[in-house]
Amino acid sequence: xxxxxxxxxxxxxxxxxxxxxxxxxxxxxxxxxxxxxxxxxxxxxxxxxxxxxxxxxxxxxxxxxxxxxxxxxxxxxxxxxxxxxxxxxxxxxxxxxxxxxxxxxxxxxxxxxxxxxxxxxxxxxxxxxxxxxxxxxxxxxxxxxxxxxxxxxxxxxxxxxxxxxxxxxxxxxxxxxxxxxxxxxxxxxxxxxxxxxxxxxxxxxxxxxxxxxxxxxxxxxxxxxxxxxxxxxxxxxxxxxxxxxxxxxxxxxxxxxxxxxxxxxxxxxx
DNA sequence: CGACACACCTGGATGC
DNA sequence: TGCATCCAGGTGTGTC
Numbered sequence: 001x002x003x004x005x006x007x008x009x010x011x012x013x014x015x016x017x018x019x020x021x022x023x024x025x026x027x028x029x030x031x032x033x034x035x036x037x038x039x040x041x042x043x044x045x046x047x048x049x050x051x052x053x054x055x056x057x058x059x060x061x062x063x064x065x066x067x068x069x070x071x072x073x074x075x076x077x078x079x080x081x082x083x084x085x086x087x088x089x090x091x092x093x094x095x096x097x098x099x100x101x102x103x104x105x106x107x108x109x110x111x112x113x114x115x116x117x118x119x120x121x122x123x124x125x126x127x128x129x130x131x132x133x134x135x136x137x138x139x140x141x142x143x144x145x146x147x148x149x150x151x152x153x154x155x156x157x158x159x160x161x162x163x164x165x166x167x168x169x170x171x172x173x174x175x176x177x178x179x180x181x182x183x184x185x186x187x188x189x190x191x192x193x194x195x196x197x198x199x200x201x202x203x204x205x206x207x208x209x210x211x212x213x214x215x216x217x218x219x220x221x222x223x224x225x226x227x228x229x230x231x232x233x234x235x236x237x238x239x240x241x242x243x244x245x246x247x248x249x250x251x252x253x254x255x256x257x258x259x260x261x262x263x264x265x266x267x268x269x270x
Numbered sequence: 271c272g273a274c275a276c277a278c279c280t281g282g283a284t285g286c
Numbered sequence: 287t288g289c290a291t292c293c294a295g296g297t298g299t300g301t302c
Contacts, residue, residue, distance in 0.1 A: 072297090073296090075279090075295060075297095076280075091280085108279095109280050110280050112278070112279070112297080151272075157273090160296095170294090215295095238295095258273090261293085278298095282292105283292085285289105285291080286288105286289090
């Protein structure tokens with residue numbers, strides 16, 4: 001489900017209810033999600049005050065002085081702030097019960113998400129091989145251009161590789177390449193420096209815009225307050241197979257690239 | 271290293 | 287209505 005805009009929407013939604021509060025209790029209704037939930041979540045986290053709710057790539061971090069809880073939403077995960085007395089649903093896998101009398105509750109039908117622990121001063125292995133944050137200043141077209149040198153894989157797969165740049169998933173990869181006028185199947189190493197500058201600009205613009213719209217809701221994404229994301233209304237190509245291009249009217253096409261569906265306009269993209 | 275297929279899991283949509 | 291099939295926003299792992 002969530003790409004960077006949905007994770008950032010989630011972060012902003014929970015932060016006011018979590019930051020500065022003590023996690024009084026952790027309720028685990030399963031012992032594992034994608035991976036086993038480490039003991040530290042039960043032994044270290046309770047009693048700790050959350051100093052900040054941060055995001056790195058598509059991971060959320062709840063920082064405390066004892067360490068940080070590392071959360072990933074996977075494909076179908078979502079977080080909500082609830083009354084802990086509210087009966088949990090079938091896929092509500094854990095709660096962090098706060099001293100405010102509220103609870104942060106995680107729901108994830110497919111269980112591709114994870115809940116892990118990062119000790120103070122350490123960087124979790126899952127965070128060690130990540131590329132730059134696309135909304136930070138150290139990311140630009142020249143980084144993409146240099147990194148793409150000699151790569152034969154498609155530019156769409158390249159942009160979705162989290163070691164190249166983080167946060168761009170299947171929806172926004174198609175949207176970015178449409179906006180930049182680049183065919184998704186083009187070899188990453190065959191895209192010009194000028195065109196990468198445009199791609200970098202569009203990544204920033206589209207992710208920013210999607211965040212301001214509360215993300216994209218296609219099937220089941222909800223913000224912590226229960227609101228859907230409104231960027232779906234602004235999608236130019238994603239999930240619009242055989243519908244007219246919003247720019248030129250040509251029928252939008254789809255093709256599988258790297259096991260994922262890609263969408264593009266045959267007239268606007270080359 | 272890079273490229274790629276596969277795995278994990280459930281639920282909704284579709285087709286017969 | 288029931289059942290089979292396919293598809294879905296992510297990403298680590300194994301193989302070549």
